[in-house]
Amino acid sequence: MQNQAKKTNRWLKSSLCSLMLYSFVGSKTIAQDNTLIVQAKKIYTSAGPMIENGSIVCIDGKIATIGATSSLIVPKDSKIITAEVVFPGLIDVRTCVGLSGILNSKHDSDQIESSSPIQPELRAIDAYNPGEELVEYIRDFGVTTIHTGHAPGELISGQTLIAKTFGNTAGESLLVDGRAVVATLAESSFKTGKQSPGTRGKQMAMLRALLIEAKEYQTKLAKKPDSKDADKTKEKKDDPDSTARSLKLEAMAEVLSGTKALLITADRSQDIASALRLAEEFSISIWLDSAAEAYLMIPQLKKAKVPVLLHPSMMRASGEQENLTFESAKLLHEASIPFGIQGGYEAYVPKVRVVLFEAAIAVAHGLPYSAAIESITIQPARILGIDKRVGSIEIGKDADLALYDGDPFEWTTHCTGVIVNGKIVSKLPR
Amino acid sequence: MNRLNNLNRRGFLQTASLATVATSVFVSRPKLIFGKGTNAEESCTAWTHAKIMPADGPAIEDGILVVRGSKIIAVGPSASTTIPSDAKVVDASNKWLMPGLVCTHSHVGGMGAADGSSPIQPGVRVLDSINVRDAGFRRALAGGLTTLNIMPGSGHLISGQTVYCKLRYYDKSHPNTIDDIVIRDMDGKSLGGLKMANGTNSIGEAPFPGTRGKSAYLVREQYVKAREYHAKVVAAKDAPDKLPPRDLHLESLAEAMLGKRIVHHHTHRHDDIMTVMRLSQEFGFRTVLHHVSEGWKVAKEIAAAKLPCSIIVLDSPGGKLEARDMTFKNGRVLDEAGVRVAFHTDDWITDSRLFVRSAALAVRAGMNREKAIQGLTLAGAEMLGLEDRIGSLTVGKDADISIWSGDPLSVYSRVVETWVEGKKSFDLSEPEDRLFAEGGYGAGEDIDPFLCCYAQAWQVGGTK
DSSP states (O other): OHHHHHHHHHHHHHHHHHHHHHHHHHHTTOOOTTEEEEEEEEEOOSSSSOEEEEEEEEETTEEEEEEEGGGOOOOTTOOEEEEEEEEEOEEEEEEOBTTBOTTOSTTSBOSOOOSOSBOTTOOSTTTOOTTOHHHHHHHTTTEEEEEEEOOSSSSEEEEEEEEESOOSSHHHHEEEEEEEEEEEOSGGGOOOTTOSOOSHHHHHHHHHHHHHHHHHHHHHHHHSOOTTOHHHHHHHTTOTTSOOOOHHHHHHHHHHHTSSEEEEEEOSHHHHHHHHHHHHHHTOOEEEEEOTTGGGOHHHHHHHTOOEEEOOTTOOOOGGGTTOBTTHHHHHHHTTOOEEEOOBOOSSSSSSOOHHHHHHHHHHTTOOHHHHHHHTTHHHHHHHTOTTTSSSOOTTSBOOEEEESSOTTSTTOOEEEEEETTEEEEOOOO | OHHHHHHHHHHHHHHHHHHHHHHOOOOOOOOBOOOSOOOTTSOEEEEEEEEEOOSSSOOEEEEEEEEETTEEEEEEEGGGOOOOTTOEEEEOTTOEEEEOEEEEEEOTTOOOOSOTTOSBOTTOBGGGGOOTTOHHHHHHHHTTEEEEEEOOOSSSSEEEEOEEEEOOOOBTTBOOSGGGTBOBBTTSOBOOOEEEEOSGGGOOSTTSOSSHHHHHHHHHHHHHHHHHHHHHHHHTTTOGGGOOOOOHHHHHHHHHHTTSSOEEEEEOSHHHHHHHHHHHHHHOOOEEEEEOTTGGGSHHHHHHHTOOEEEOOOSSSOSSGGGTTOOTTHHHHHHHTTOOEEEOOTTTTSOGGGHHHHHHHHHHTTOOHHHHHHHTTHHHHHHTTOTTTSSSOOTTSBOOEEEESSOTTSTTOOEEEEEETTEEEEETTSHHHHHHHHBOTTOOOOOOOOOGGGHHHHHTTSOO
8 A cells, every 4th residue: 555655656746747737738728639648447557556547648659647537637628538448558479460461371471481491581571561451450459569570380480570560661660670580499390301400309409500600600700800991801802711791690690699589489398498408508598489388397497587478378289289278377477487478370260369368368267467467568578678668558658558448358348449659540449 | 039940940941942842852850869758766956046048048147957867857047946855956156057058060089071082072971080089079078068060171062971979078988989979869870960161171173173163063063963863762762673872972962952961061251152052042951151251241141041150250360361351240240130140169270168259259249148148059059950959958958058157258257067968077176177178288189180171271371
């Protein structure tokens, strides 16, 4: 209680400025075009206790003020949108939407390139279609940010990006380009016949060889003379040791330097163990993706401090995912392992999953309510390194909000409004 | 409810009369085993103070359900329902009782009927491929399901005979074989329908059709042959030596035309739905439309033809062009147009444990709640021709019951017990049952579905 009072006090102080400014504008009875007020019976912020009968004032695409509706002075003609419940805009911590399209035909399937097992140089931004109807589809349920990119299914299939679900071009919606390189440790990335990789051992051997090569490349680059020094460059031209630029090794060098994370899809416990072994050997930052058997590896995951981009709760329990459980999220939460629940990738149907539904199932199977909201808002934001901008309803963050007409996790509730950067982008309801 | 049943039957008969004119075949419904009637010596259980959703009438807030042996012997409000003196009384306060759920379209247990040799193989039975030890059955029970129509796939125009099953998972030794779970008629013959498909799944390289026109032609050609075959069989009635050589494929199609085998027809696009309608009228087979993604576009036409729809609800549209316009509102639009609507899991496409979610998402899009509940139970029973025996908590019907911790349409509610023919077949408090309900190590299945002819659809843009 005391904490809450302190928080409220802090809010009053911090918001006083904007409130004064706001009532000043109000005294002129001019509502600003760049302002939007969201009022709801319940606001879950992912940054503190739930606010009852609260308001969120969005100015210039950012959250300017949050607090009790009763204490807010609202100018006439203000643009107000109301809801029963507001969540922070949802974040899908791992999807392939926008590269993998609704038709599932060669015309809209750019999530996997099978010509070679190792292609970290493939950028997601060159394949991401912000106009894909499934991007709009998930947005209409409240998803405002996605970490999307190349799919599992090759040893290294390419890169990922982070984007808002609104914007006319990839650049316009982009938050971070090249956030991670995608690797798969599973039978799904085996090649057939005499091609490699054909075994789990070979997968790891190839990954290790690649990282060693990238390390040498990195070292050579560091030794490379300053390119401004024309004479030296000229001198080095015929030197067989000089390093020609390699887009592949460049991407892997960024994994080594920590600029990019290595996202490793692994469901079987032995593959999870392999991923951790790789992270330790090369001191790289990895994200464990899907991780159906993560619950068997709790101590190891804790020790390695590896976050989990957890499989959709409703992922099919077959093949290498046959041992998954609806309780995965609950078990990771109880072990204090950071995780986000993902929409994931499906080769057939459903072409995209809605993280709201996946988190709902996790709640029904033991994940506490607030932890479930966090698993599709602030937790993904922290893992992805975008929590300064998105993931919670806090002053100064992007005004990305999801509005509902009841408990958002109930099947029969509707998403009644979606706000991205302070703009209403959907009012379906859906 | 009776009114709806009657409507449905009338619709069926009307279709049949067209067939009679055209083909001189008649329609008969499969004869069912109704059990031996209840015997006072059989064990009796009474659930009291339950919220009961019988599916054939309004919900009962404080109700009693009494089961003796394998049958329901009483259901009604606590105030007016008598509990037999020998009944084991179970206090079901705060519990919701529903009929066991009926899935009209499932692939649990393996789906190996027709193979890649031909697009039309109606004589092949899925019955011969099912592994009763498949984890999918246990998961289905955890979802409250008690009856499944197990179907072959949609990679063929006609992929074979389906089988109707009851999930009689009483203990470790039962079921032991498929024979323990099939539903039989009075002659002991296993019951099932015929799986057909049109649209892109069943199109492929020769001998499969390359176009929709060719697809319909190939089907018509075989039904014409089957009609001639059946005429010979009828003509040889008193002269067995004149019988044509027995042809399992044509025999199966004749059964469909005689109404002994309901056609369960996979179809998505609105024009493909109209093609099914045309074929079913020409040959007089009783049809249930399955998936029906674009049903909402031709709801009036479907209603006029009195074809029931078993629909699928998925998290998102697409996966192929013909499913692009799939929408949560399909159930509402069809129902409001007067079409009988059931849901199905298409398990493994959706997980049987989450079957109620399909109905709940339809309610989200405005479908009438009672109709949605019927879509999981009674409507499905009708579409299998089993509504006299299952699908509602009605006196005289099989004691197939799902017991819920709360409103079944809420995400937070769980199936706590599932009873099949008066025997408990799933109990969430039992560790082994719980493993299948939640998942975890060892809950997986070791059987991969038989993808055969639409493996391509699965793999386009996929991993290989």
